Amino acid sequence: MAEPGHHEPVGGSAPTLQDVAQAAGVSRQTVSNVLHAPERVRAATRERVVEYISRLGYQPNRQAQALARSASHMIGCRIRPLTPGALTSMHDRFLHALAEAGRAADHHLLLFAAEDESTEIDSVGRLHRGGAADAFVLYDLTADDQRPKALLDMGVPFVAFGRTDTGADTYPWVDVDNVLGTRLAVDHLVNRGHRRIAFLGWPSGRTIGDRRAHGWHQAVESHHLASTCGVLDVRSEDSVQAAIQVTFRLLEHAEPPTAIVTATDTLAVGAMQAAQRWGLEVGRDLAVVGFDDTPTAAALELSSIRQPIEQVGRQVVAALLGTDEAGPGRRLLEPQLVIRSSSARPATPRR
Amino acid sequence: MAEPGHHEPVGGSAPTLQDVAQAAGVSRQTVSNVLHAPERVRAATRERVVEYISRLGYQPNRQAQALARSASHMIGCRIRPLTPGALTSMHDRFLHALAEAGRAADHHLLLFAAEDESTEIDSVGRLHRGGAADAFVLYDLTADDQRPKALLDMGVPFVAFGRTDTGADTYPWVDVDNVLGTRLAVDHLVNRGHRRIAFLGWPSGRTIGDRRAHGWHQAVESHHLASTCGVLDVRSEDSVQAAIQVTFRLLEHAEPPTAIVTATDTLAVGAMQAAQRWGLEVGRDLAVVGFDDTPTAAALELSSIRQPIEQVGRQVVAALLGTDEAGPGRRLLEPQLVIRSSSARPATPRR
DNA sequence: CGGTAAAATTTGAGCGCGCAAATCGCGAGG
């Protein structure tokens, strides 16, 4: 402005649509059209404008865009404090997946902290009314999660990663097929020759835990192992210490399992620890398969069920933006088994 | 609007300043004043306005505010894909700490994905010029990180968590005293009676790794253990497998260490694994102390140095917002030793 | 009871942009 002739991308404050327009000798709206509806602009003009856009390093002001079209292009997402004791840090991967998926659609992630569900609901309401985010992502849903209904009532657009036990048909979600997950684990172990395959899970009541338990049940039955495995279903809270104790109970059984499928990597670590103290070598005397494929699993050579988080992220964003080609936005994605040495070898007969 | 008399917080589209003003029978600006400069408004008026604000569930529009005062109240932060092999990248805790700290100052976090440093720099430039974020947070700085200089050149406000080897006096940062960290670990082990304390670190070149190695050196010397420990300094890449191999080399030494201090939990896990395979019991025959206090450390009962991430988050935000009471915004925070059974017992003489 | 300063409140302008309607320019048709 004060220095005609110069046009460095950096220097003063950010150039506006008007600045570019002036420089290119056209009107504001033409520049806007070049950006959003190029076909409306004559080729010659377009090229000239494009030239000045890049020369000035013009970048549309998000806030102004948001205000004008009353859509912030932001996706809100709570970040929760990590639960002490739990291994799973899905957060990382999930948030990254969301950010990545959003980027493709020119959306960014708005992160906010909240103590608990009810503060989260408040924050979401506030952020939404304040126009800070257009839509929200919910995750780590519990069986009777209050959030979906609350957001539905507030009229806030959202998509959940996971789903509640009831009412899941009233809102859009994306989930990983947990039942399939444990089934994959059991199938794999059966393939390796195991016949006594235990399940170490959460106490029932948690949706995810129940589904994972269910998958084990299904698989055991479909392989006609109910008679040998039926009793090998134990539960503990999601901590290493608790899992160790419970695993001991499994091992002192008259007919101990040769393999254990667990509902989380945390539990699997407990199982591995217990086995070692019991004098068993994991991978040789006892196979273990975890769930979630946390970094810890990789570090300890623990086989684990991996959730396709990146895919979840993409689907969630697609559902959020309505880019969703197919269906009602309720998708069940397939997890994958990652085989490591904790379960790679064929079963060796015991006792 | 279509239904005078009703005033539910939900329902139509979000109420504006004007709506509240009209309802309360005052002007736009008075409502604004009630919110931002209450002392300017007569008590009676203020109360009436406040009443209507809450009755209508009014929430200022962030985008409009941002536009008007040309400040988005957003803090930009890249989320990087998690590096495979590494146990945890602190992302979780750090992002949560930032979000939490920002909340107190009415700032939110804007997350964006970027492949590498140079794309990150581009994104930051774009976001900044686009007014999407006022300031940015950099983390995981490498010794010769290009980002600080790049942002400095672009005139983008930022604060780093960590610092480069050179030029760290040209930009604001917050860092954890890594030297102190390993020193704490060594001191603790000396207290437990250890005299041969090895260090298992990264190959030098990485700033953080070097500082952690340095702390071990310092402590070893200050305890006059240089003669016994001098050779017990080994390095490997940050993976469990590599650490196992290197630990074996330590253990086959003529005078093997009774304790190992590592530069990361990942390496510590390797050390623990190696010890077990060597027939040693961690915590009894060999003490191990990790670094970062990842969830894995807790799960495996591994002592570890814990970084005060929450505090870092608060300091970073304070520096970013200029809420910084003291000094030039370059702060070194103290890590803390978390003692678990991998190093709790007194040393037992070996061989 | 007028006059004045201070307090309380309102008005005007504009942040940068997108939408819709208005205007311009130009070649074809009469």
Place this chain on the structure above:
DNA sequence: CCTCGCGATTTGCGCGCTCAAATTTTACCG
């Protein structure tokens, strides 16, 4: 040579808010 039509481009307006300046009200004193 004037008119019509259509693509290209421009103007007007408002999104919801903040800042600064203008205006009104209130309180106080002689």
